Amino acid sequence: MTSSSGSWWVFTVVVVVSLLQQLCFLNTTTTTAAASRIILSNETDRMALLEFKLMITGDPLGVLSSWNDSTHFCYWYGVSCSRRHVGRVQVLDLRSEKLSGCIPPTFGNLTELIYLLLSDNSLWGEIPLVLENCQNLLYVELAYNNLSGVIPPQLVMSSSSLIYLDLSDNHLSGALPAEVGGLLNLEELDLSHNMLHIGNLSFLRNLVLLNNSLSGGIPSEIGRLRRLQELRLSENSLEGTILSVIGNMQTLQLLDLSGNRISGSIPPTFGNLTELIYLSLSDNNLWGEIPVVFENCRNLVSIELAYNNLSGVIPPQIFRISSSLNYFNLSHNNLSGTLPAEVGRLINLEVLDLSHNMLSGGIPTSLGSCVVLGALYLQDNLLQGIIPPSLGSLRGIQVLDISGNNLSGQIPKSFEGMKLLQIFNLSYNNLEGEVPSSGVFRNGSIISVVGNGKLCGGMAELNLPPCNFIQKKKTFWRHKSIKIVILAVTGLLCLAVMGSCMLIFWFRRRGKQATLSVDDSQLLLSYHDLHKATDGFSATNLIGAGSFGSVYKGFIEANGIGNTVAVKVFNLQRNGASRSFMAECAALKNIRHRNLLRILTVCSGVDYQMNDFKALIYEFLANGSLEEWLHPVGTSTDEPPRTLSFLQRFNAAIDVATAMDYLHHQSGTPIVHCDLKPNNVLLDMDMVAHVGDFGLARFLQSVAEPSPLGHASSSIGVKGTVGYAPPGKSSILKIYKLHH
Known part of the structure; x- marks a missing residue:
C-alpha cells in the first residue's frame, strides 16, 4: 500500500511538471511572436525616418544629428510616438528648421502618423503618392516650401478624418482633386499662393485660395459651400460678375474677392450675409451703386470697396450698419453727392478713406464724434465750405489728409491739440488767414499747406508771408479809452481774487465743508x-x-x-x-x-x-x-x-x-x-x-x-x-x- 501510493505521487508530479513546461513554451512562443511583430513595426518606422534623413541635403541647424542609434527613434528630435501602439510614430514636427531636400516614398510606411508638420522649410519635389497608406492623418502642414506637381488624390483619400490641410506658398499646379469634397471633417483648407484650379469642396468651412492662378468666372460650385465661414479668392485672375448665390452662404463671416478682374454690380443678395464681419471687394472693375441692403449686415467690422468704378451717392444706411465698424474704405471710385452726417454714428471707426472720389458739400461736423478715428482721408474730392472746428476733438488722429478740395475759411485753432498727428495735409484748397503756431503747428515736417495763396504766418518752414498786424497793434494802443478799460478790468479781477480769498477764509472759520x-x-x-x-x-x-x-x-x-x-x-x-x-x-x-x-x-x-x-x-x-x-x-x-x-x-x-x-x-x-x-x-x-x-x-x-x-x-x-x-x-x- 505504501509502495503503490509513492508511485502514484511520483507519476502525478511528472505530469504536472510536463504540463507546466508546455504552458511556459506556449506562452514564450506567443510572447516571442508578438515581440517580433512590434520589432518589425518599430523597424519599419525607424527605417522610414532614416530614409527621410538621407533625402535631406541641407540641415544648417543640425536638428537631425540626434537621429542615430545612440537613442531610440521615439526620442529623436521632432518625433513623438504612440503610447497605445508602442514604438509607432504619430507626430513628425520639423517646422521652420531650414531643411532642404525631398520627401521620401517610405513615408507611406508611417501608417500610424497623425500630424505631418514640415512647413516653412525648403523641401522640393512632388508630394509622395504613398501617403494614402497614412489613413490616420488629421493635420498636414507642408506650406512655405518649394513643392511642385499636382496634389495627389491619394493624399486626400488617405484619411476621411482629415481636419486641416495647408499646402500654401508652394509651386503646386493642376486642378484641385474632386476627392477633397468628400472630406466631411475638413475644416480648413489653405492652398493660397499656388497655381491651382478649384473643384468640389462642399463640406469646407474655410477656403483660402489667394494669389493662385484662378481664371475665368467665379466657379458656380462656390454656391454649394453652405457651411463656409471664410472665403478668400483674392489676387487671382477671376472675371465675370459676382454670383448672386454667394448671398445664400449665410454662415459666411469673411469674404475677400479683392485683386481680380470682377465686373458688374454688387448683388443685392449680399444683404442676406448677416454674419459677415469682413468684406473686401477692392481692386476690381465693379460699377453701379452701393447697395442699401448692407444695413442688414449688422456685424460688419471692415468694408473695403476701393479701386472700383462705383458711382452714385453714399447711402446713409451704410453708416447704420454697426457702431463696431472700424475700417471703411471707398477710395478711388466715382462716388458723388455729400458725405452723410450719419457718419458720426460710427463711434468706433478707426480708418475712414473716401479719397479720390467726387464728393461735394461740406465736411460734416458729426465727424468729431468719431473719437477713436486714427486716419481720415478725404483728399482729391470736391468738398467745400469751412473745416469744422469739431474735428479738433479727434485727439487720437495720426493721419489727416483733406488736400485737393475747395475748402475755405481759416484753419481752426482747435487743431493745435492734435498731439499724435504724423501726416497733416491741407494743401491745394482756398484757406486763408493766419496759420496757428502752437501745438502740432510747431512741427513743420508733418504739415503741408502749399497751394493756399491766402494763408500767412506760421512756422518759417512753411514759407508763408508774414501777417500784417503791426500797424493794427499800434493803432489799438493809441486809444486811451482802451487803456482805461484794460486798467478797470484788471482792477476788478484783483478785487474778485481778494474777495474769493476772504470768502474761503470765512467758510473755514464757520466749519463748512x-x-x-x-x-x-x-x-x-x-x-x-x-x-x-x-x-x-x-x-x-x-x-x-x-x-x-x-x-x-x-x-x-x-x-x-x-x-x-x-x-x-x-x-x-x-x-x-x-x-x-x-x-x-x-x-x-x-x-x-x-x-x-x-x-x-x-x-x-x-x-x-x-x-x-x-x-x-x-x-x-x-x-x-x-x-x-x-x-x-x-x-x-x-x-x-x-x-x-x-x-x-x-x-x-x-x-x-x-x-x-x-x-x-x-x-x-x-x-x-x-x-x-x-x-x-x-x-x-x-x-x-x-x-x-x-x-x-x-x-x-x-x-x-x-x-x-x-x-x-x-x-x-x-x-x-x-x-x-x-x-x-x-x-x-x-x-x-x-x-x-
Whole structure:
C-alpha cells in the first residue's frame, strides 16, 4: 500500500511538471511572436525616418544629428510616438528648421502618423503618392516650401478624418482633386499662393485660395459651400460678375474677392450675409451703386470697396450698419453727392478713406464724434465750405489728409491739440488767414499747406508771408479809452481774487465743508448741493450699495445746464471706508481713459449734523452695470429684457482689457485694480464699458525694488470680492515681472 501510493505521487508530479513546461513554451512562443511583430513595426518606422534623413541635403541647424542609434527613434528630435501602439510614430514636427531636400516614398510606411508638420522649410519635389497608406492623418502642414506637381488624390483619400490641410506658398499646379469634397471633417483648407484650379469642396468651412492662378468666372460650385465661414479668392485672375448665390452662404463671416478682374454690380443678395464681419471687394472693375441692403449686415467690422468704378451717392444706411465698424474704405471710385452726417454714428471707426472720389458739400461736423478715428482721408474730392472746428476733438488722429478740395475759411485753432498727428495735409484748397503756431503747428515736417495763396504766418518752414498786424497793434494802443478799460478790468479781477480769498477764509472759520475738484475745470459741490441733488439721499434715488457706502442718482444744474450724476457716499462708520476714499482719490486723480469711469469732483467736509462727510461724484452711465446685463433680475414689464449679443460681450471684454492695459502699462505708476468684476464695469448709452470703483486699488512703485507691493499708496491689503479676488502679493509681483 505504501509502495503503490509513492508511485502514484511520483507519476502525478511528472505530469504536472510536463504540463507546466508546455504552458511556459506556449506562452514564450506567443510572447516571442508578438515581440517580433512590434520589432518589425518599430523597424519599419525607424527605417522610414532614416530614409527621410538621407533625402535631406541641407540641415544648417543640425536638428537631425540626434537621429542615430545612440537613442531610440521615439526620442529623436521632432518625433513623438504612440503610447497605445508602442514604438509607432504619430507626430513628425520639423517646422521652420531650414531643411532642404525631398520627401521620401517610405513615408507611406508611417501608417500610424497623425500630424505631418514640415512647413516653412525648403523641401522640393512632388508630394509622395504613398501617403494614402497614412489613413490616420488629421493635420498636414507642408506650406512655405518649394513643392511642385499636382496634389495627389491619394493624399486626400488617405484619411476621411482629415481636419486641416495647408499646402500654401508652394509651386503646386493642376486642378484641385474632386476627392477633397468628400472630406466631411475638413475644416480648413489653405492652398493660397499656388497655381491651382478649384473643384468640389462642399463640406469646407474655410477656403483660402489667394494669389493662385484662378481664371475665368467665379466657379458656380462656390454656391454649394453652405457651411463656409471664410472665403478668400483674392489676387487671382477671376472675371465675370459676382454670383448672386454667394448671398445664400449665410454662415459666411469673411469674404475677400479683392485683386481680380470682377465686373458688374454688387448683388443685392449680399444683404442676406448677416454674419459677415469682413468684406473686401477692392481692386476690381465693379460699377453701379452701393447697395442699401448692407444695413442688414449688422456685424460688419471692415468694408473695403476701393479701386472700383462705383458711382452714385453714399447711402446713409451704410453708416447704420454697426457702431463696431472700424475700417471703411471707398477710395478711388466715382462716388458723388455729400458725405452723410450719419457718419458720426460710427463711434468706433478707426480708418475712414473716401479719397479720390467726387464728393461735394461740406465736411460734416458729426465727424468729431468719431473719437477713436486714427486716419481720415478725404483728399482729391470736391468738398467745400469751412473745416469744422469739431474735428479738433479727434485727439487720437495720426493721419489727416483733406488736400485737393475747395475748402475755405481759416484753419481752426482747435487743431493745435492734435498731439499724435504724423501726416497733416491741407494743401491745394482756398484757406486763408493766419496759420496757428502752437501745438502740432510747431512741427513743420508733418504739415503741408502749399497751394493756399491766402494763408500767412506760421512756422518759417512753411514759407508763408508774414501777417500784417503791426500797424493794427499800434493803432489799438493809441486809444486811451482802451487803456482805461484794460486798467478797470484788471482792477476788478484783483478785487474778485481778494474777495474769493476772504470768502474761503470765512467758510473755514464757520466749519463748512470744503470741496476738492479732481479737474480744475469741473464744478465745486458742497454737501448742501449733493443733498439737494439727491432729494436728501432718498431711497428712490439709490442705485447701488457696496462695502463702504452707497451710490445715489442726482441731478445738478450749473451754468444753465442740467447734468445727471452718480454720487458715491462713503459710510465712514465702516472700518476702512476712509482709507477706501483716499485710495480711490489717489488712483483717479492722474488717470484719464475712455474705458475708465470719469470722476467729476470730490466732496470732503461735514453734513448738517457736523459729522464727517466724504463723497465722490461720477458721470452717470444710463445702462448700469455689466452684471445687470449678464444676470438680469426682475425688470419691469414696460422694459425689454436686457440681453447682450456675442459682439456686445466681445466689445465689453475688449474695453475692459484696454482699461487694464492702460492701468498696468500706460498710466505712469502701474495700478492694480484688485476688485475687477461685472458689478464694477458700467455701460454707457453706446454700450461702451467703463471700469470703476478703485477703492481697493494698489500702486506698484518699481519692479526693481525688493518689495514693490509693500509701498502701496493705500494702506489696505490686497482684497476683493470673493470669486473675483486677485492673487496674493507674491503672485501679483510675479505676474507683473512676467509682463515687463
